[in-house]
Amino acid sequence: MMPASDAVGARDVAARTASRRRGGFARTVRRHPGIARLGAVAALFLLWEIAARYWVDPMFLSPPSRVIGSIQSVFATRGVPAALQVTFWELAVAFAMSVAIGLLVGLAVGLSRFSRHTFMPIILLLYGTPQVTILPLFILYFGIGPASKIAFGVSHGIFPIIVTIVAGVQNIKPILLVSARSMGANRWQIFRWVIFPHMIPSFFAGMRLGMTGVLLGVLLAELYVSTAGIGYFTTLFTQNFDPTKLLGLISVLAAMAIVLNEIVRRAEVHFGRWRAE
Amino acid sequence: MGERGSRRDRILSRLVQAAFLIGLLALWYLATARWGVSHLLLPNPVRVYDELKDVLASGEFVPDLRVTLSELAIAFLISSVGGVTLGYLISRSQYLIRVFEPLLAGVYSIPIILFLPLYVLFFGLGPASKIALGTTISFFPIVLNTIAGFGYVERIYLVAARAMGASDFQLFRWVLLPAALPVILTGLRMGFTVALLSILGSETIASLAGLGHKIVHLAEAMETARMFAYIAFAVAIAALLNFTVTLLEARGRR
Numbered sequence: 186m187m188p189a190s191d192a193v194g195a196r197d198v199a200a201r202t203a204s205r206r207r208g209g210f211a212r213t214v215r216r217h218p219g220i221a222r223l224g225a226v227a228a229l230f231l232l233w234e235i236a237a238r239y240w241v242d243p244m245f246l247s248p249p250s251r252v253i254g255s256i257q258s259v260f261a262t263r264g265v266p267a268a269l270q271v272t273f274w275e276l277a278v279a280f281a282m283s284v285a286i287g288l289l290v291g292l293a294v295g296l297s298r299f300s301r302h303t304f305m306p307i308i309l310l311l312y313g314t315p316q317v318t319i320l321p322l323f324i325l326y327f328g329i330g331p332a333s334k335i336a337f338g339v340s341h342g343i344f345p346i347i348v349t350i351v352a353g354v355q356n357i358k359p360i361l362l363v364s365a366r367s368m369g370a371n372r373w374q375i376f377r378w379v380i381f382p383h384m385i386p387s388f389f390a391g392m393r394l395g396m397t398g399v400l401l402g403v404l405l406a407e408l409y410v411s412t413a414g415i416g417y418f419t420t421l422f423t424q425n426f427d428p429t430k431l432l433g434l435i436s437v438l439a440a441m442a443i444v445l446n447e448i449v450r451r452a453e454v455h456f457g458r459w460r461a462e
Numbered sequence: 463m464g465e466r467g468s469r470r471d472r473i474l475s476r477l478v479q480a481a482f483l484i485g486l487l488a489l490w491y492l493a494t495a496r497w498g499v500s501h502l503l504l505p506n507p508v509r510v511y512d513e514l515k516d517v518l519a520s521g522e523f524v525p526d527l528r529v530t531l532s533e534l535a536i537a538f539l540i541s542s543v544g545g546v547t548l549g550y551l552i553s554r555s556q557y558l559i560r561v562f563e564p565l566l567a568g569v570y571s572i573p574i575i576l577f578l579p580l581y582v583l584f585f586g587l588g589p590a591s592k593i594a595l596g597t598t599i600s601f602f603p604i605v606l607n608t609i610a611g612f613g614y615v616e617r618i619y620l621v622a623a624r625a626m627g628a629s630d631f632q633l634f635r636w637v638l639l640p641a642a643l644p645v646i647l648t649g650l651r652m653g654f655t656v657a658l659l660s661i662l663g664s665e666t667i668a669s670l671a672g673l674g675h676k677i678v679h680l681a682e683a684m685e686t687a688r689m690f691a692y693i694a695f696a697v698a699i700a701a702l703l704n705f706t707v708t709l710l711e712a713r714g715r716r
Contacts, residue, residue, distance in 0.1 A: 218560035225565060245584055303475035307482065313704065317663040317674065318696045321681035321689065325503060400573045408578060409667050416667075419579035431579055439572050446571050 247429040252436065259433035268414045272407055273441060275331050279338030280399045280445075284392060287343045291350025291391075296380075301351060308351075312344035316402070320409055329413050334406040341402030345394035353387025354380060389453040396449045400442050505687035513691035523695060529672040530661060533589050534703075537596030537657050542650055545601045549608025549646075559613045563606070570602040575663065582668050592664045592672070599660040600653035607649025611642030644715045651711045655704055662696065673699070 214220050230249050237248035247255075260266055294304045320337060327333035357380060365379045407415040415438065422431035487507060493499045494506040501509075517523055552558045578595050585591040615638055623637045665674025673696045680689035 215557065218557060221557075221561045222565055225561065299471055299475060302471065303478045307479060313701070314697050315659050315662050315700045317659060317666050318677055318693045318700075320663075320666050321678050322693075325681060325686075397571075397573075401575060404573050404575050405663055405667070408575065411668075420668075423579055423583045426583070428580075428583060431583060435576050435580065438576055442573050442576070443571070 243428075244426040245428055247432060251429050252432040255429045256433045256437065259430050259437065262418070262430065265418055265434065268418060269437060269441075271331055272403065272415055272438070275334045275338060275403050275407075276399060276441075276445060278331075279335045279342060279403055280396060282335065282339050283342030283346055283395045283399055286339070287346030287391065287395060288350060288388070290343070291347040292354070294347065295351035295354035301355065305351060308344065308347055312348060316340055317405060320406060323406065324410065329410045333410070334403050334414075337406040338399040338403035342395040342399035345398055346391040349387045349391030349394060350384065353384045353391075356387070357383045385456055389449075389456045393446075393449045393453050396445060400445065404438070404442075502684055502686055505690055509687045510690040510694070513688045514694055517688070517691050517695060523673075523676075523692070526671060526673050526676045527699065529589060530665065530674070533592045533596060533661050533672065534658055537593045537661065538600060538654055540593070541597045541600040541653055541657065542604055544597075545604030545649070545653065546608050546646065549605040550612055552605075553609045553612035556613075559609060563609055566602060566606055566609075570606065574599045574602075575660065578664050578667060587668055587670050589671075592661050592669065595664045596657040596661045600657035603652040603656065604649045607652070608642070608646050611645035611649070612638055615641040647711045647714045651707050654707050658700055658703060662700070
């Protein structure tokens, strides 16, 4: 039942009579917010197209139609496909390292009460510091190649994973541990059959947050280094006032980020489900 | 575990924490003073401390700090006013929530730092591009939390208030706002934190002034000791700001 039902009801009736006249289109839109959402996105792109064509200096903005057409020429620019490929590998390696190290550290810290009380404050302190301030140090230590970007990505991805793993281990009901022990389970069996299954949802939640962090870290470092990789090309396109190629390159990177985020999110939905049932 | 045991544990864990930090400092000192790690890579902690004292005493940090803080203030002002207003308007109808919330959440999942090169193209290297990025990044948690705060107030409260004859303003002041405020405040705090991060980050990547710019400038000049001093200063400022905001949030929740 809707609230303030009189007003809404009246509007509903009005919409219904109107929709009957207009072949039910308005009603379809009311029933399916997805259609209105698509409409909003389309309106936004239309606005962008019109603004870029008629209002804004073409040195600064180019219309989406031209950007989409130019993605081919972005890929044809010498060095861009290689830079994108390197960025993708950096993201993959940084993510894998964050998950592996974060899982180990998270378990080491989370599995005993003592180590949790001792090391969690330190980890939260590190997690809370703005790591961008030490980005120049990463470049100083690891050079301008992939190593510094991977390291910086790991430094962003690892903390959310540790924190969620620790929280996941911590949230196991003590009664489950006690009953497992009273039924004669040893440490390994408790880990395998009680802690491990309970950890899975928080593990995947941590992976999703870790992916967000890794994307931020790697892209920050890529943009910072302006003499190689993605940062070189964004700087180049900006200095040449070539918004078409710049937008094309950014769209490709955004698409990469969306796909990676979506994979991890799907995994979370899929594997996080059993507890809700 | 008994009461005495847990207390002993607490003291022990404080000791381990202290030992950890002291050990780290000692390693840092030994690495630079004894084991000959180049001071270009890792400056001596004593020298960093001297540089920090010098930075604070000379007041050299003031112009850069002013730039960073004013960028942050403007960005946060725009995004909080815009985000709360838009979030409130969207939250007034379940239909609008269903249309716009997934859209906003979807855009939020893209790393918005990617917009930085665009903003540099539009607004140049000055403060405007940092403000634009900070605004964009902090807008999303604020608008999403405002929608969540106003949009998911228990229906029964609204119906009950209406039944008791509450006017629109009374409904807003006494029902909607108290119910939504904690969630909105959380959004504002998250927005503030990410705005600070993104402004420091964009100053690091491309800028003319500000704390992030200063750190990069010192790194490029290979004045590592002074760079460490500035990093410590920036981290302290960020911690202070975040602490203040968290305190304000906790106070506003009551």
